[in-house]
Amino acid sequence: MATAVINSRKELKEVLQNRMAASYEDIREDQRLDEDKTYLKSYLIESDRDDFSSNIVGTDKYSVETVPTEDKGFVNLKVRNGSESTERFYLDKLDDRFWSIHTLAKSRVSDRFIEKVVFPRYTKLDFPWLSNQFLRTLGEENNFRSFSLKFEDEFGNLGNNSSSGQISGMSMRLWGGTAQEVLDKLSDDETIGSSTSLSNIGIRREVGDGEVVLEDITNQGKFTARGDSVDGHFYQLNIVKERYHELLQIIEEEYSISRGTGESSSKISGSPLTINLDREITDFEDFFDTILTSKKPFRLWGVYNKIGDDYYRVSGVDQHTGDEVNLEVSSEWIRVYLPEGSCGNVVLRLYSIIQHYFDSRAELVGIDHGIIV
Numbered sequence: 001m002a003t004a005v006i007n008s009r010k011e012l013k014e015v016l017q018n019r020m021a022a023s024y025e026d027i028r029e030d031q032r033l034d035e036d037k038t039y040l041k042s043y044l045i046e047s048d049r050d051d052f053s054s055n056i057v058g059t060d061k062y063s064v065e066t067v068p069t070e071d072k073g074f075v076n077l078k079v080r081n082g083s084e085s086t087e088r089f090y091l092d093k094l095d096d097r098f099w100s101i102h103t104l105a106k107s108r109v110s111d112r113f114i115e116k117v118v119f120p121r122y123t124k125l126d127f128p129w130l131s132n133q134f135l136r137t138l139g140e141e142n143n144f145r146s147f148s149l150k151f152e153d154e155f156g157n158l159g160n161n162s163s164s165g166q167i168s169g170m171s172m173r174l175w176g177g178t179a180q181e182v183l184d185k186l187s188d189d190e191t192i193g194s195s196t197s198l199s200n201i202g203i204r205r206e207v208g209d210g211e212v213v214l215e216d217i218t219n220q221g222k223f224t225a226r227g228d229s230v231d232g233h234f235y236q237l238n239i240v241k242e243r244y245h246e247l248l249q250i251i252e253e254e255y256s257i258s259r260g261t262g263e264s265s266s267k268i269s270g271s272p273l274t275i276n277l278d279r280e281i282t283d284f285e286d287f288f289d290t291i292l293t294s295k296k297p298f299r300l301w302g303v304y305n306k307i308g309d310d311y312y313r314v315s316g317v318d319q320h321t322g323d324e325v326n327l328e329v330s331s332e333w334i335r336v337y338l339p340e341g342s343c344g345n346v347v348l349r350l351y352s353i354i355q356h357y358f359d360s361r362a363e364l365v366g367i368d369h370g371i372i373v
Contacts, residue, residue, distance in 0.1 A: 007069045017230040024226040044221035045099040048124035056123050119296045126320045126345045128221040128244045129352035135198045146175040146202030151195040154357040167195035197360040207232035251344035258340035271367050272335040278361035280331045318346040
């Protein structure tokens with residue numbers, strides 16, 4: 001759904017407000033998404049780049065033209081994929097660490113384009129990887145109206161669980177006022193509890209004078225909005241951005257590993273973060289062959305060395321920035337050593353991916369904070 005070039009953030013708000021209100025009228029009764037509708041979608045992007053460049057799109061099929069506006073840090077993207085019609089995206093640089101990209105294109109079109117922007121190697125762009133705990137907190141703070149679970153066991157039979165069996169895959173969607181109660185019961189179930197990975201939550205918020213905003217938020221920071229207030233939508237996006245930024249700051253400022261200089265060269269500061277597993281790793285070689293392939297969503301490359309029967313070390317490279325990251329792995333935990341200057345998003349990506357592809361009950365802990373998220 002192409003729209004005209006938008007020249008300012010003020011003009012963008014007006015266009016998106018009209019689209020939000022119209023789409024809310026269409027689904028006011030059951031509040032469910034219709035895949036054929038063109039809702040407002042906003043993608044939160046973690047960025048280590050100064051600006052967007054069309055050459056980062058990882059395919060020759062895409063033609064991307066950047067159109068500047070009167071507002072600094074806000075540009076239009078005219079996107080064409082082969083013979084398909086031109087779609088427009090609106091990139092807003094929120095701060096030095098995050099972008100938001102808004103569009104009214106259909107999800108299959110916009111999702112595909114955003115992946116082409118983010119996933120090629122060394123783009124210095126990544127998604128915010130929202131853990132189960134992060135999404136659950138958002139749901140509990142608002143009117144928790146729906147959720148989606150998606151678990152895919154990418155590791156086959158590598159794991160061993162104290163329960164009667166390991167689920168190889170699960171996908172479900174639930175709407176209604178009992179969403180949180182049902183999610184709690186599923187998470188506590190002995191058989192499927194370690195496979196209840198949240199891929200999406202739906203919340204309903206009242207803002208201003210009885211205005212309503214409906215948000216569907218994925219674990220990769222995609223927001224689909226309907227309702228009466230685009231300001232309410234931007235407010236919710238900013239809440240997620242700020243909380244996620246706080247997590248990155250904790251990881252990078254309090255846990256990154258650094259070595260002193262000069263007479264203090266032997267002094268090491270910082271400490272590892274640990275992903276504690278409820279499901280044991282039983283085949284380390286296959287485990288590493290899965291996570292160290294450089295492919296999406298893992299985006300890690302590395303070499304591993306066996307130190308003991310239940311202990312391995314990994315020297316790795318984060319494929320979204322080229323930064324170093326090192327791991328120690330046992331059957332029950334993964335320690336992550338992030339060198340000073342490396343992007344902390346690799347820690348949250350690995351943690352979220354472990355929850356979605358291996359063990360949804362995994363927890364990220366730090367020596368000074370306990371459970372971090």
